[in-house]
Amino acid sequence: MKKILFFLILMGLFYEVISQSFTIEQISSYPFPSELTTSQTGNSIAWAMNEQGLRNIYISQEPEYAPKNITSFDKDDGQEITSLQFSNDGKFIVFVRGGEHGSNWNYDAGINPASETNIPKVAIWKVSLENGKAEMLTEGDNPIISPDSKTIAFLKNRQIWTIPVAEGKASQHFEVKGSINSFQWSPDGKQILFELNRGTHSLIGIYSDHDRPIQWIEPSFQRDVSPKWSLDGKMIAFVRLPGGKSEPHPILEQRHSPWEIWVADAASGSGSSRWKSPETLMGSVPTTHGRFNLHWAAENQLVYLSYEDGWPHLYTMDPFSGPSKQLTKGQFMVEHINLSHDKSKIFFSANTGSDKLDIDRRHIGMVNLKDDQMVMLTEGEGIEAIPVALSDNQKIAFFSATSQRPMLPAILDIPTKEIKLIATDLIPSDFPDNLVVPKQVIFKSSDGMVIHGQIFEKPGGSSKKPGVVFVHGGPQRQMLLGWHYGDYYSNTYAVNQYLAEMGFVVLSVNFRLGIGYGYEFHKAPRTYWQGAEEYLDVKAAGEYLASLENVDENRIGIYGGSYGGYLTALALGKDSGLFKVGVDIHGVHELSSRLKLQDGFEQAPDYTKALKIAWLSSPLAYLDTWTSPVLFIHGDDDRNVQVSQTTDLIRRFDEKKKPYEYLIIPDDSHHWMKHSNLIKVNKETAEFLNKHLNQK
Numbered sequence: 001m002k003k004i005l006f007f008l009i010l011m012g013l014f015y016e017v018i019s020q021s022f023t024i025e026q027i028s029s030y031p032f033p034s035e036l037t038t039s040q041t042g043n044s045i046a047w048a049m050n051e052q053g054l055r056n057i058y059i060s061q062e063p064e065y066a067p068k069n070i071t072s073f074d075k076d077d078g079q080e081i082t083s084l085q086f087s088n089d090g091k092f093i094v095f096v097r098g099g100e101h102g103s104n105w106n107y108d109a110g111i112n113p114a115s116e117t118n119i120p121k122v123a124i125w126k127v128s129l130e131n132g133k134a135e136m137l138t139e140g141d142n143p144i145i146s147p148d149s150k151t152i153a154f155l156k157n158r159q160i161w162t163i164p165v166a167e168g169k170a171s172q173h174f175e176v177k178g179s180i181n182s183f184q185w186s187p188d189g190k191q192i193l194f195e196l197n198r199g200t201h202s203l204i205g206i207y208s209d210h211d212r213p214i215q216w217i218e219p220s221f222q223r224d225v226s227p228k229w230s231l232d233g234k235m236i237a238f239v240r241l242p243g244g245k246s247e248p249h250p251i252l253e254q255r256h257s258p259w260e261i262w263v264a265d266a267a268s269g270s271g272s273s274r275w276k277s278p279e280t281l282m283g284s285v286p287t288t289h290g291r292f293n294l295h296w297a298a299e300n301q302l303v304y305l306s307y308e309d310g311w312p313h314l315y316t317m318d319p320f321s322g323p324s325k326q327l328t329k330g331q332f333m334v335e336h337i338n339l340s341h342d343k344s345k346i347f348f349s350a351n352t353g354s355d356k357l358d359i360d361r362r363h364i365g366m367v368n369l370k371d372d373q374m375v376m377l378t379e380g381e382g383i384e385a386i387p388v389a390l391s392d393n394q395k396i397a398f399f400s401a402t403s404q405r406p407m408l409p410a411i412l413d414i415p416t417k418e419i420k421l422i423a424t425d426l427i428p429s430d431f432p433d434n435l436v437v438p439k440q441v442i443f444k445s446s447d448g449m450v451i452h453g454q455i456f457e458k459p460g461g462s463s464k465k466p467g468v469v470f471v472h473g474g475p476q477r478q479m480l481l482g483w484h485y486g487d488y489y490s491n492t493y494a495v496n497q498y499l500a501e502m503g504f505v506v507l508s509v510n511f512r513l514g515i516g517y518g519y520e521f522h523k524a525p526r527t528y529w530q531g532a533e534e535y536l537d538v539k540a541a542g543e544y545l546a547s548l549e550n551v552d553e554n555r556i557g558i559y560g561g562s563y564g565g566y567l568t569a570l571a572l573g574k575d576s577g578l579f580k581v582g583v584d585i586h587g588v589h590e591l592s593s594r595l596k597l598q599d600g601f602e603q604a605p606d607y608t609k610a611l612k613i614a615w616l617s618s619p620l621a622y623l624d625t626w627t628s629p630v631l632f633i634h635g636d637d638d639r640n641v642q643v644s645q646t647t648d649l650i651r652r653f654d655e656k657k658k659p660y661e662y663l664i665i666p667d668d669s670h671h672w673m674k675h676s677n678l679i680k681v682n683k684e685t686a687e688f689l690n691k692h693l694n695q696k
């Protein structure tokens, strides 16, 4: 009898293994597009494509839009492509290779995930569209081609340098005290507008030539940012924020963060405030992609984004006569905002449409500034994001995905609504074609917060499956009902599909602090080091999963990266009874550093209380109740979450003689720049969960 039982168990295991129809390498082999850009004439598009670590540039030209590879970088060396742009004359493309631009610090320092003996530099490259020659021009970052296509301005050591497009060496364009955050050529190419950080305040200046001093624009002790030339080059719009350091306000109270829109005369530098944010929490500085999204549009209108009605929406104003007007309205968010080349139309991604599930998707919308009417240009069960207008102002390019197919560029002809998917043959021939369709689930946290999630479950298999909660990072993110437009979350979507394939029921939880569900959700109080109430949503997700008929409540795991790693550690510390195993990927653990250390005489009135709450919001407070097995993973060139967050936690585990497993990835960052590292992390994550939850 025992032999028969053993044989049946063996067959069951064998069945489950062979029933896996794809490997982690196959599901992680999705090509990831980024840096979508369009030419000024001729309706061409270009994008960067990461094909299993090989990052190259493709262009597509009308009418067929067949993708053409114009670079040949052939090593999985972690060197990303950014700042991709066409020259106005359409003769060449410029881009940056190297660096880690998704970082919170040191984003323009070379990254070396291949551990080469020379750390790769961050460099500016040019590809001729006439003869196909690709050449590195100079070290530097953030290049912008001059309107006449003859010069490339760029940042080096936070100063503006230039290099002639033809022959010639790079040289510092001018010297100015401070760090230049951004710059812009004037429409006629004769001047450069720049935003300068001087520590306690920020200034906006215009460089004309060596014989004229910098023209400061309404200099003040405030922080002036996001300057934009008007279309005729006569005016400058910018945002004014408070400068300096305030008295120490109560730490645990949410406060209005004020901002104003100013307009100044470029020649004289004098200007005035044209709009002040409503003095409400929702009227605070927006934190949506693109932040203020301040743009000059046709008819000298100013377009901007504000959260003031509780959702990130677009507004317009005539800076000289009129009050502002709301262009997009409703319970949805807009992000990825871009204007048509003639500045008469605004395109954006939005989580809205005719289907109630659209709140967990993205579709493309447009506002025509001729009549200020908003229309949705795409709909359905797919995910469309990051629209960019083509030069004829009649087409847009964007990234398109479904629950089955990863992101690819697509082109929509606005009048005909015809959509053309591009580069489908860049999806590997052995890429899985039988992925599960994530199902929207909605449940409530213990405090009543309504939480959205996505369930990934492969039909069939065991009647009682193990469950895994996935916790995204950011935290200002939203997981979707399909492949994600962000590289980090395309990867976690792949991992969730693989875990479902292995027989897990996966619940990806969109906890509070995420985007897409309005201000109250995105800016919920008493969260992170101020009380970690977002953990209630993670716990509710675990309990929801455990309550499902087809899930074994005694085999629930959790994993997450970065902010999701923080919540994974908190879950394992606070609720090892619910979460039986976890994988904490570059998580945040020590939170007191988030409290601005009080110096001098003054201290926030609630500083002591805040310190206590920060401690109780940290996984470090729960090590004695943390009994579930854990795998710690961190790259040691992480520039979003210090690797010390994991080394220090491991030190505490060692001192407490607590078991753990670990995986350190030397020289890689927060974003697994080297594909082979991404595969290693994905595989170890899945195998660790499988070892503890899926072995009968």
Ligand SMILES: CC(=O)N[C@@H](C)C(=O)N[C@@H](C)C(=O)N[C@@H](C)C(=O)O
Binding pocket: 104, 472, 473, 474, 475, 477, 488, 561, 562, 563, 564, 588, 640, 641, 670
């Ligand atoms: C300043 C800041 O918090 N930046 C965030 C983008 C960040 O780095 N957050 C991390 C803690 C994190 O969650 N990173 C990834 C996973 C992300 O989604 O940004």
